[in-house]
Amino acid sequence: MLNFTFQNPTKVIFGRDAISKIAGEVPRDARLMVAFGAQSARKYGVLDEVLRALAGFDITEFSGIGPNPEYETLCSGIALAREKKIDFLLAVGGGSVIDGTKFMAAAIPFSGEPYLLMENKGAAIRRAMPLGAVLTLPASGSEMNNRAIISRRAANWKRAIMNDFLFPRFAVLDPTKTFTLPPAETGNGVVDTFVHVLEQYLTYPVDGKVQDRLAEGLLLALIEEGPKALREPENYDVRANLMWASTLGLNGLIGAGVPQDWAAHRAGYELTVLYGLAHAQTLAVLVPAMLKVRSTGKKQKLLQYGERVWGISSGAETLRIDAAIERTRTFFETMGLPTRFADCGIKNVDADRVVELLAEHGLATMGESGDVTPGTIREILALC
Ligand code: NZQ
Ligand code: ZN
Numbered sequence: 177m178l179n180f181t182f183q184n185p186t187k188v189i190f191g192r193d194a195i196s197k198i199a200g201e202v203p204r205d206a207r208l209m210v211a212f213g214a215q216s217a218r219k220y221g222v223l224d225e226v227l228r229a230l231a232g233f234d235i236t237e238f239s240g241i242g243p244n245p246e247y248e249t250l251c252s253g254i255a256l257a258r259e260k261k262i263d264f265l266l267a268v269g270g271g272s273v274i275d276g277t278k279f280m281a282a283a284i285p286f287s288g289e290p291y292l293l294m295e296n297k298g299a300a301i302r303r304a305m306p307l308g309a310v311l312t313l314p315a316s317g318s319e320m321n322n323r324a325i326i327s328r329r330a331a332n333w334k335r336a337i338m339n340d341f342l343f344p345r346f347a348v349l350d351p352t353k354t355f356t357l358p359p360a361e362t363g364n365g366v367v368d369t370f371v372h373v374l375e376q377y378l379t380y381p382v383d384g385k386v387q388d389r390l391a392e393g394l395l396l397a398l399i400e401e402g403p404k405a406l407r408e409p410e411n412y413d414v415r416a417n418l419m420w421a422s423t424l425g426l427n428g429l430i431g432a433g434v435p436q437d438w439a440a441h442r443a444g445y446e447l448t449v450l451y452g453l454a455h456a457q458t459l460a461v462l463v464p465a466m467l468k469v470r471s472t473g474k475k476q477k478l479l480q481y482g483e484r485v486w487g488i489s490s491g492a493e494t495l496r497i498d499a500a501i502e503r504t505r506t507f508f509e510t511m512g513l514p515t516r517f518a519d520c521g522i523k524n525v526d527a528d529r530v531v532e533l534l535a536e537h538g539l540a541t542m543g544e545s546g547d548v549t550p551g552t553i554r555e556i557l558a559l560c
Contacts, residue, residue, distance in 0.1 A: 178384055180433030186320040187346040188423065192412070194350040195222075198229045198266075201308060201346045206264040209257050211238045211277045213269045220356045222312055226268055236260045241269065244448060244455070245276030247328040251290060254283045257305075265307040267344075270361075271316025271455075274309045275324035278342040281305040294326060298337025310348040313357060314419040315365035315456065317372060317426025319347035327449070332533060334445040349423065351415035359406050363511035364456035366402035369422040370395060370507070371459040375438050376431040378467070378477050379544040384434040391430045392484050397421050399485070402511050439542035440466050443553060446533040451522055460513035461520065464505040465559035469552060471497050473545055517560050527557045 189197050202208065210226060217223040218239075227235065238253045257265070257280060267277035281304040283290035293301055309319040318324070322342045327334040357365070377391035397417055404414045424430070443466075444458030453461075471478055475497065482488035482500030491499070505515045514520050531550040534540060542548040 178382065178433040182428060182432040183340075184320065184428050185343050185345075186427070188320065188349060189346060190349045190416075190420070192350060192352055194348045195225050195229050195310060195353075198226065198308070198310070198346075198348060199233070202230070202233065202264055202266070204233075207234045207236070207260060207262050208264045208266055209236045209238055209253070209260065209262040209280075210266045210268060211241060211253060211273060211280070212267075213239070213241050213273050216312065216356065217268045217273075220312075220353075222310065222353050223268060226266070226310055230266075236262060241273045241276040243272050244325075244327040244334060245272045245279070247291065247326055248330075250276050250279050250283070250326070253280045254290060257284045263305060265305055266310065267307065268310040268312065270311070270313030271318045271325075274311070274316065274318040274344070275326065277307055277309070278304070278318070278324040278344075279326050279337070281307045282339070282341060291328070294335050294337055297335075298324075298339040298342070301337070301339040301341050304339075304341040306345050308346045308348070309344045310350075310353075311419070311423075312353045313361055313365055314349075314354060314422035315361075315368040317369070317422055319344060319349070320423050320427040322428075323426075325445070329449070332449050333537065334449050335537065336441075336445075347423070349419050351412055351419050354415045354419060355410045357409065359409075359512055360454075362405050362409065363402075363513050364454055365422060366398055366405070366418060366511050367460050367508050367513050368456040369418075369425045370398050370402075371440060371456075371463055372422075372425040373398075373430065374463065375441060376434060376436050378474055378481055379435040379437055380474065381476050381480070382434055387430050387432065387434045388480070390424075392481075394421050394425055394430070395481075395485050399507060402507075406512065435544040437542075437544045439548045442537075442539050442542055443530065443534065443556070446530050446537075447525075449533065450526065450529060451520075453520060453522075457513055457520060460508040460515050461517055461560050462556065463508075464501050464515055465556045467501045467504065468498075468559060469556050470543070470548070471501075473543075473547060525557050525560065527554045530557060
């Protein structure tokens with residue numbers, strides 16, 4: 177029986193001229209901090225376009241939020257924002273810049289050590305500065321959700337926080353800003369989005385017919401449009417569909433009231449910590465093996481996925497399930513992501529270390545039924 181509360185306060189401004197509308201979303205007297213990554217926002221003119229749209233505002237720039245946003249970097253942004261008495265944050269970039277900006281938004285008004293906000297999945301967050309996001313890489317869904325994933329390499333952690341104070345006030349989605357994405361980032365974005373949908377869909381049935389059909393629709397759109405984006409990077413309609421799919425993939429809508437998995441994501445964070453793999457790359461390797469090892473618990477949904485998404489409707493159940501998993505693997509590879517450790521340059525995965533880190537992070541059991549144990553993780557890693 178479905179039973180849930182759904183709320184999403186983020187306003188979406190979508191389309192070619194979306195950036196020109198930002199000024200209307202920021203209070204006229206705000207002292208703004210515009211946060212961005214290493215190079216792309218400046219190099220491809222997105223930053224200039226944002227600054228033009230905000231002409232006349234009091235603006236401080238903060239650059240250098242890299243992939244897997246690093247705690248220490250964000251602490252310097254927090255110090256800068258306090259010094260400049262910032263009262264509104266604007267992230268310009270992909271998931272890393274938006275996540276990092278969310279963390280800064282919570283930490284700036286917080287009097288304790290910022291890392292304390294990471295404990296208990298962000299439960300200690302009681303307020304945050306208002307923030308907006310200009311998205312340049314569709315993948316994380318961060319632009320319209322209440323999550324942030326922050327890394328601290330020195331302490332071997334990459335952790336998620338979730339708190340409603342982290343929702344951006346607005347998200348500016350201009351698909352033309354994704355034309356410059358290199359094929360690897362386009363592929364990462366499609367695979368990450370695909371797996372966000374799977375983590376909320378491929379569990380066990382609860383008669384969430386609307387959630388299922390929405391999830392299947394998103395998966396089909398990704399399968400149709402993803403490869404086109406590699407062939408035609410400047411095709412507006414293709415980029416627009418991918419952008420909207422990634423936002424809807426993790427804004428709470430398809431996951432409302434249904435069981436959720438997230439074991440691939442959580443184990444994937446440890447692989448990023450240990451081997452520096454890009455987030456989506458961890459998923460491309462883990463998901464096919466994970467679906468195989470966990471196919472009994474996920475049987476009904478795997479059969480439904482195979483039939484409705486891949487058109488696999490005849491044959492013995494085990495064969496249909498295997499075929500659905502192989503189609504998934506092939507799709508990730510079509511998007512340019514290897515699906516085996518060996519093809520990512522990793523010869524031997526240290527399963528002991530992965531399991532140890534998961535336990536340290538309070539993730540000794542995971543998955544929609546809590547049955548992904550250290551033993552399951554070892555079995556999955558051995559298959560990768
Ligand atoms: O740093 P710059 O120079 O800007 O380059 C970035 C970066 O190197 C580049 N890029 C971004 N937009 C571009 C572009 N290059 C050319 N043209 C553009 N338009 O792309 C590189 C990767 O950017 P990043 O923001 O790291 O990628 P993504 O959006 O995939 O974000 C990954 C992060 O999001 C987290 C991941 O764990 C990872 O840390 N996630 C956040 C989630 C959330 N908040 O809900 C959920 C996700 O599952 C995910 O865990
Ligand atoms: Zn993800």
